[in-house]
Amino acid sequence: MTLHDRFVIKVPSSTANLGPGFDSIGLALNLYLTLEIEKNDQWECYSSCEELKDLPTDESHFICQVAIKTAANYGIELPPCKIKIESEIPLARGLGSSAAAIVAGIELADAVGGLRLTKNEKLLLATKWEGHPDNVGASLFGGLVIGRYDQHDVDMLSITDLPVEMVTVIPGEILLTKESRDVLPAAYSRQEAVQASSTANLLIAALVSQNWNLAGKMMGQDRFHQPYRQPLIHFYQEIESCAKSNGAFGVALSGAGPTVICFSEKGKGQELAYALGQEFPSMTVKRLSIDYFGSCVKEVEEFVK
Incomplete structure (x- = not known):
């Protein structure tokens, strides 16, 4: 790992569209997905959140799959980790739970695999997973984001200080x-x-x-x-x-x-x-x-x- 043996990934939730901004406008919200990570001899995921308790506890967990596949794209095999997953984001309610999980997985691959990805590289990877940049862009950059995806590239601006x-x-x-x-x-x-x-x-x-x-x-x-x-x-x-x-x-x-x-x-x-x-x-x-x-x-x- 490029960081110390224990670290935390924190990803905000998001709302998308805001009405007419279909698949292109997103806004980061102060509900969070939090991962506490440490080295382990095998992949292990656990949570005290009732809503997350039925999810896989091994490397088949979606966040682990995003991390493993992201690292593999760069020729890196990630060492297994023990991950405590807590979330304030309700699942399947339109608040970007899947986008936050994608971003968390990419951040996990970057931190553990030492990929040194830029924010824009993370955005393109996350958008390819999600299919559109609004939720993942908001979770990555924060603020109000406006983005465009053409299968090979993502352009995005983030606006801050919106009262x-x-x-x-x-x-x-x-x-x-x-x-x-x-x-x-x-x-x-x-x-x-x-x-x-x-x-x-x-x-x-x-x-x-x-x-x-x-x-x-x-x-x-x-x-x-x-x-x-x-x-x-x-x-x-x-x-x-x-x-x-x-x-x-x-x-x-x-x-x-x-x-x-x-x-x-x-x-x-x-x-x-x-x-x-x-x-x-x-x-x-x-x-x-x-x-x-x-x-x-x-x-x-x-x-x-």
Whole structure:
């Protein structure tokens, strides 16, 4: 290992699309996947998280597979590790759990295998695993990311210092990304594509210029995916109505859903979270902020300090 024998990988969760930014816009959130790693004579994964206890405990674990295959691409055979995996990110809820796992696996390969990958190299590897750069880019770089992938290259920008807060409304049931993608059309007309892409362009301009009303309007006028996915989320309209009545300037599906994410100006998130929690007591309501740091690898002692 290039670091000391025990180290920690920490990866933020993410939300994607923000309405019209389909497969290209992502935002890092302060829910984390954390791996505590040490040398071992065999691959071993364990967790105290109830949601993770049924996952594989050997090298067939998804994070281990990403790490092993990433290192193999560079001719490196990774030595086995013992990995304690803890996560605040709910699985299959549209908050980037698979993207965080991919990024964690690549960071693991880089740290243990001494690959010395740049952030951009990690981004390309992660995007090839995920198929699009929005969630993995946010988890790697932090902040608001806008990216483009053409199978051989990824271009991405990260925007920081965005004075917004988010409140997520997370249902108990899962929604697999494949199921949510199956309802999307196979093609869009030129007119639909122009309208959808111009909406996404204007969303970014509104966020950067802090025109919150316009940003919220654009979130609600997506043509790429939300009109097709919202019928799968039977409570979406009720959440949107409650959120906008209590300080949210915009509401969108988080990724493929079923989580709904509500955006407010900084300082208004607590009131918004309280109102949503009162209205939807059977769901998990979380007030979140933007993570601006992205994934990091540190010695255990640095996290303890």
